[in-house]
Every structure is written in C-alpha cells, then in structure tokens.
Amino acid sequence: MEIISVTHYEEMSERAASIIAEHLRAKPQTTLGLATGSTPEGLYEKLIKRNLQKEFSFKGVTTFNLDEYVGLSKDDPNSYHYYMNDKLFKHIDINPENAHLPNGTAVDLDQECRNYEGLMKDHQIDIQILGIGLNGHIGFNEPGTPFSSRTHVVDLAESTIKANSRFFEKMEDVPTKAITIGLETIMEAKKIILLASGEQKAEAMKRLIDGEITESFPASILQKHSNVVIIADQAALTLMK
Numbered sequence: 001m002e003i004i005s006v007t008h009y010e011e012m013s014e015r016a017a018s019i020i021a022e023h024l025r026a027k028p029q030t031t032l033g034l035a036t037g038s039t040p041e042g043l044y045e046k047l048i049k050r051n052l053q054k055e056f057s058f059k060g061v062t063t064f065n066l067d068e069y070v071g072l073s074k075d076d077p078n079s080y081h082y083y084m085n086d087k088l089f090k091h092i093d094i095n096p097e098n099a100h101l102p103n104g105t106a107v108d109l110d111q112e113c114r115n116y117e118g119l120m121k122d123h124q125i126d127i128q129i130l131g132i133g134l135n136g137h138i139g140f141n142e143p144g145t146p147f148s149s150r151t152h153v154v155d156l157a158e159s160t161i162k163a164n165s166r167f168f169e170k171m172e173d174v175p176t177k178a179i180t181i182g183l184e185t186i187m188e189a190k191k192i193i194l195l196a197s198g199e200q201k202a203e204a205m206k207r208l209i210d211g212e213i214t215e216s217f218p219a220s221i222l223q224k225h226s227n228v229v230i231i232a233d234q235a236a237l238t239l240m241k
C-alpha cells in the first residue's frame with residue numbers, strides 16, 4: 001500500500017484529481033469505479049474544473065458506481081443516482097449512457113445484481129475510488145461480508161444507517177438495504193485509490209493499514225491488493241506512528 005499523507009481535505013482531493021487527470025490524459029478510454037459519501041465530493045469538484053478547462057475529456061470514460069440504496073428512485077435526492085448526477089455527471093462531458101449505477105428500484109433485485117456484474121465483466125476498472133465507513137465498510141460491504149462476495153443485496157449495519165441518517169429528514173426514511181458490488185469485485189480493479197479525511201476515520205485507517213486481514217473489517221482485504229494508494233489527511237492518520 002502506498003500511503004500519501006496530506007495536510008487537509010482540499011489537498012487530499014487535489015492529489016486524487018491529479019492522479020486521475022494524468023491517467024485520463026494518457027488513456028482516454030478508461031473505466032472508473034466511483035464512490036459516493038462526503039469524502040469524494042471535493043475530488044469531483046476538482047475533476048469538473050479540470051474537465052471544463054479541457055485538460056482531459058470524459059467522452060471515452062465508462063463509470064461504475066459501487067452501490068445504490070434499495071427503494072430510492074433515480075430522482076430521489078438521497079439516491080446515489082441523484083448524487084452522482086448532481087455532483088459530477090451533469091457538469092462533465094461524459095456520455096450518460098456510459099455512467100452506470102445499480103438500479104435500487106428493480107423489481108427483481110437479485111437479477112439486477114447479476115446484470116450489473118455482467119456489465120462490469122466487459123470493463124475492468126482501471127481506477128477504483130473508495131471511501132471508508134467507520135466500521136471498515138467499502139462500498140456497502142458491511143463487517144462479515146465474505147471476501148469472495150460479488151454484487152449483492154445487503155442489509156445495512158445499524159451504525160451505517162445511523163451515519164447516513166444525517167442526509168435524511170427522519171430516521172424512518174433511511175434505507176436499510178442497498179445493492180453493492182462485492183469485495184472480490186472491488187479487488188479486480190487495476191488500481192484502487194482510497195480517500196479518508198478527518199479524525200473520526202483514524203481508528204478505521206489504523207485497522208486498514210496495520211490491522212489483521214479479516215472479514216470483520218472488510219477494508220482490510222485491500223492489504224492483499226498490489227496497487228492501492230491511500231490518500232489521507234493528517235487527522236485521519238493520527239493513530240499511525
């Protein structure tokens with residue numbers, strides 16, 4: 001694992017944007033794996049700016065998001081479809097047909113998982129962006145998810161539901177299920193960039209970097225990947241020596 005320690009959130013976002021920009025200039029036909037949550041918002045802002053300045057184009061880019069809530073329509077402001085459109089896709093020159101997320105309102109969710117896997121089979125992810133949950137989840141792969149998991153429907157952990165409730169008016173509105181790509185699916189990416197900012201992530205970062213590789217802490221699987229870059233600010237790395 002390469003660990004890039006930066007001073008603050010802004011620098012974390014800038015470093016990640018530079019790596020992606022350099023890659024897109026060298027390889028315009030690229031597949032990106034994208035994440036939601038607060039952490040990558042700054043990265044998306046910087047990619048939008050660079051795209052507007054014509055530093056690179058998204059015209060040849062295909063994207064796959066990690067996850068989507070079950071039961072939220074694409075127009076629901078709390079859905080990840082809405083987030084991605086709002087925070088990235090509508091501002092850049094990507095062909096919307098090439099931007100993929102699981103459909104959380106599919107009638108047959110297991111079939112939707114198989115379809116999503118099928119689509120991803122034809123596009124190996126060149127760079128996968130990840131955030132990390134306080135309990136070590138990546139995507140929505142909660143503690144206990146088998147390392148061999150592929151795209152599947154998950155019951156969200158209580159702590160995740162609570163963490164996500166900050167975006168919803170009422171606790172009862174927070175979805176309790178999601179579709180997520182699996183841990184094995186994530187590990188197939190050629191390169192993984194994990195972003196972390198803030199002291200609340202310090203414990204998770206310590207376990208990710210130094211802890212035991214165990215299904216009870218899903219992100220620990222990343223220790224087995226040969227090309228992981230962690231970009232974290234000093235607050236997130238406070239527990240590291």
Ligand SMILES: O=P(O)(O)OC[C@H]1O[C@](O)(CO)[C@@H](O)[C@@H]1O
Nearest residue numbers: 036037038039131132133139160
């Ligand atoms: O970036 P945040 O908002 O801290 O979220 C961390 C993780 O939690 C999620 O938002 C889901 O709870 C993931 O999408 C994300 O990787």
